[in-house]
Amino acid sequence: MGTRDDYKFLTIKDAYSSINQKVNLIGIILEFGFPKRTRGTDYCCSLRIIDETHHQTGMSVNIFAENAERLPHVAAGGDIIQLSHVMVKKHGEEINAVFNKKYSSFALYKGEDGDDVDDVAPYQFSSKFLQRDEDKNFIVNLRKWLLSFELREDASDFPMLREIKEGHINLACKIVHCCEVAQDEWFIFVWDGTDTPSNVVCSKLEDEMSCPLPLQPERLPLPRELLCTFPTVGSILRITFDIGVDKNYLHLLPIGKWIKFVNMRLEVHAGLWFGVFTPFTKLRYTPNDDCLILECQRLYDQRISLELGRMPSSSLPLSTCTTEVNYDHVPYVTLMDVLTHSEVTAKFKCVARVVAALPREPEKLRSPFGTYRMRLTLEDPTMRIHAFVLAEDGETLFDGYPEIDNLTRKLNRLLGISDCDDSIGAKDGPRNPPWVPFCLKSYYIDKSDIWGCRYFRIFDTKIVEEA
DNA sequence: TTGGGG
Numbered sequence: 176m177g178t179r180d181d182y183k184f185l186t187i188k189d190a191y192s193s194i195n196q197k198v199n200l201i202g203i204i205l206e207f208g209f210p211k212r213t214r215g216t217d218y219c220c221s222l223r224i225i226d227e228t229h230h231q232t233g234m235s236v237n238i239f240a241e242n243a244e245r246l247p248h249v250a251a252g253g254d255i256i257q258l259s260h261v262m263v264k265k266h267g268e269e270i271n272a273v274f275n276k277k278y279s280s281f282a283l284y285k286g287e288d289g290d291d292v293d294d295v296a297p298y299q300f301s302s303k304f305l306q307r308d309e310d311k312n313f314i315v316n317l318r319k320w321l322l323s324f325e326l327r328e329d330a331s332d333f334p335m336l337r338e339i340k341e342g343h344i345n346l347a348c349k350i351v352h353c354c355e356v357a358q359d360e361w362f363i364f365v366w367d368g369t370d371t372p373s374n375v376v377c378s379k380l381e382d383e384m385s386c387p388l389p390l391q392p393e394r395l396p397l398p399r400e401l402l403c404t405f406p407t408v409g410s411i412l413r414i415t416f417d418i419g420v421d422k423n424y425l426h427l428l429p430i431g432k433w434i435k436f437v438n439m440r441l442e443v444h445a446g447l448w449f450g451v452f453t454p455f456t457k458l459r460y461t462p463n464d465d466c467l468i469l470e471c472q473r474l475y476d477q478r479i480s481l482e483l484g485r486m487p488s489s490s491l492p493l494s495t496c497t498t499e500v501n502y503d504h505v506p507y508v509t510l511m512d513v514l515t516h517s518e519v520t521a522k523f524k525c526v527a528r529v530v531a532a533l534p535r536e537p538e539k540l541r542s543p544f545g546t547y548r549m550r551l552t553l554e555d556p557t558m559r560i561h562a563f564v565l566a567e568d569g570e571t572l573f574d575g576y577p578e579i580d581n582l583t584r585k586l587n588r589l590l591g592i593s594d595c596d597d598s599i600g601a602k603d604g605p606r607n608p609p610w611v612p613f614c615l616k617s618y619y620i621d622k623s624d625i626w627g628c629r630y631f632r633i634f635d636t637k638i639v640e641e642a
Numbered sequence: 643t644t645g646g647g648g
Contacts, residue, residue, distance in 0.1 A: 215644035237645050266646050273645085343648050438647070455647060 184257075184313055188228035191270050193263045200258045200272060201313050202226045203286060203321055205233050206437055206459040207252065209424045210243040217276070218243045223457075224256060227320050231327075236261065238274040238281065240301075243421060245276075248299055251427070252460030253286040255317050257297070257310060280304040284314050286321055326460065328435075328467050335471065336410050337369035337488060339441055339448065345459075346450070347435045347467040348412070350428050351405055356393045361422050363414040363452070364405070368475030370488045370556030371410040373528060375605040376446040380535035380590070388531040388552050390559040392449045399515070399626065407511040408485050409475065410556045414439070414450035427458060433468040435459035446530060446554070485509050487556050490526045490610035497588055497611040500524060501635040511557035513615060519625045522634075523615045527553040528608040529589040537582040540569070547573070551589070551633065553613065562615060562631040571637055585638045612636070 185198045202224030210220045217239045225233035236258065240246045247256060259280045261272040274281065282297035282304050295311045297304070333347040334340075348365040355361050378388045390396060392413040405411055416422065417440075428434060437459050440451040461468065478484040483491060486507045505524045513523050531552035534540060542548040547569020553562050564572055573585055587593070591608035614635040619625040 211645095213644040217644055219645060221646070235646065239644060264646095269646065271646065440648085453648095 186228040187224065187226050187234045190234060190263050190272065191229070194265050194270060195263065197260045197262055197278070198272070200224065200234075200236075200261060201310075201317065202233065202256060203317060203324075204249055204252055204254050204256055204460065206435075206457040207247075207249045208455065208457045209421050210246045211419060211421075211454040213239070217241060218246055220246045221457075222247070222249065222256070226317065227324070230324065235269065235271040236274060237271060238279075239276050241276065245301065247281055247283050248424075249283065249427075250285070250298065252458055253321065253462065255284040255286050255314055257282045257284070257304075257313075259304070278303070282306070286318060326462065326465060328465070330467060330470065333435060333467050335369045335474075336367050336371045336412055339371060341441055341443060343438055343440055345435065345437045346412075346439055347433065347461070347465070347471065349433045349471075350430050351411055352397075352401065352430060353425055353428055356395065359422070361416055361425065362393050363425075363428055363450075364411050365414060365450075366406055366409055366411050367471045368406070368409040368478060369471075371412065371448045373487070373489060373554070373556070373607075374443050374446040374448070375607045376530045376591075377605045378445065378531060380532060383531050383533040383535060383552075387533070388559075389445050389447065390552070390561070392444065392447050402511070403515045405511065405515070407509050407515055407557065408479060410448070412448055412450055414452055417451055417453040419454050420452055420456075433461055433463070433465070433471075435461045435465070435467065447559075482506070485512065486526050487610060493526060493610065493612070495612065496639060497609050498613065499637045499639050500612045500614045502614060507612075509557040510553065510555045510560050513617065513631065514558055514560065516617065519617060519619050519629055521617050523617075525553070525555065525613050525615055526610050527555045527613055528591070528610055530554045530559065530606075530608060532586060532590060535586075537579050537586055540564075540582065540586075541576075553615075554608075560631055562613070562633050564633050568632060568634045568636075571635060572633060574637060574640075584641075588638065588641075 184201045190198050205223045205225045207222035210218050213219045219239050221237045223233045223235050260278045261274050264273050280301045280303035282300035284297050295314045333345045348367040351366045352364040437457040439456050440453050502524050508523050529551050533550045540549050546566040549564045551562050591606040615631050617631050619628050621628040
């Protein structure tokens with residue numbers, strides 16, 4: 176047993192004025208990172224704890240151990256950590272606690288198990304940890320406080336997917352799926368009900384045959400059965416992992432749960448957004464009634480109750496000066512609705528952008544038989560798909576067989592290339608295609624495998640003449 | 643010792 180001081184826990188507020196002292200702390204884990212290797216020989220994880228004396232910023236704690244196993248394996252944000260003999264240190268303007276493997280100890284307790292005094296067994300503790308009866312009341316009191324505590328997040332700290340920018344940001348979103356797409360290549364799929372901003376596309380159209388613009392960030396398309404479990408409105412952001420991030424902790428991201436990510440890196444590749452979970456990314460305590468989550472759900476409910484709620488947010492109000500479609504009475508659907516539709520043959524009306532075309536040269540749009548035969552890559556906030564323009568559908572789209580100049584102009588308008596850009600160099604410059612309405616139909620070419628050979632084609636869509 | 647954040 177230690178000295179009398181061992182029985183005392185400092186509040187976080189008091190710890191702030193105990194610089195260079197060894198203290199005992201107990202707090203709720205507000206956020207935590209995955210274990211990572213230090214530049215020395217050890218492993219480290221940092222977490223942030225709060226208590227009723229300091230629930231806005233709390234205090235950051237850095238924990239070191241010889242290996243990742245000995246670090247705290249936090250089961251969930253909101254759990255309780257008891258820290259003994261940690262040193263309070265000042266780093267710049269920040270004050271934090273440092274766990275030293277030689278003299279510090281920790282124990283982890285569930286946070287939301289209720290206030291049963293008998294249920295205070297730690298689910299993990301370090302080698303130097305000694306459990307004492309006196310600790311139990313602290314655990315019970317913290318759990319009681321947590322029940323009544325309402326985490327006040329500043330919404331401006333957690334942009335929605337519709338507001339994201341490249342760089343480091345926080346995200347509050349729902350885990351839709353998590354899988355290993357290739358050997359040691361994991362993806363998390365997240366959603367918050369809004370549409371990610373569309374990006375300029377920089378691909379070389381001449382290379383579309385040999386190096387097609389990808390349809391999704393993951394290398395292979397996901398099976399349709401899986402896509403059918405995804406929401407069909409709102410973007411699904413793919414998150415990959417930086418090297419050095421331990422994938423053994425992915426169970427902390429269960430499908431269906433809303434979670435707040437802190438310090439996630441966001442990038443755009445081939446015009447597609449994706450997040451990168453870095454060694455500095457942390458998970459933040461996200462109760463089910465978190466104010467940010469409730470607001471996301473409210474905005475989504477409001478969105479899908481609107482008649483135009485399935486259209487890309489940034490396409491509204493929709494300009495109809497590029498294409499005209501039939502089916503005025505049919506509501507617009509998303510490309511994800513199209514991909515996950517229950518029937519293999521069906522007709523749809525969508526708003527999408529043409530991000531690539533094959534062939535690109537107008538003189539090659541017709542097959543040796545003289546009929547149209549081309550492939551467009553369509554994009555909306557939910558998905559990219561290939562859609563063919565064939566025979567009579569091409570005659571409708573381009574209004575018969577116009578001269579090459581006219582055909583070029585029409586195709587360029589779909590692709591977002593202005594006429595004055597029509598020099599060879601400018602064609603490869605960044606494109607920002609407009610949102611345009613399309614009629615799409617799905618069809619199959621092999622009766623023995625109708626889903627395996629399902630394709631999409633554009634029909635009843637006409638590029639309107641410029642005024 | 644190490645990291646602490648972008």
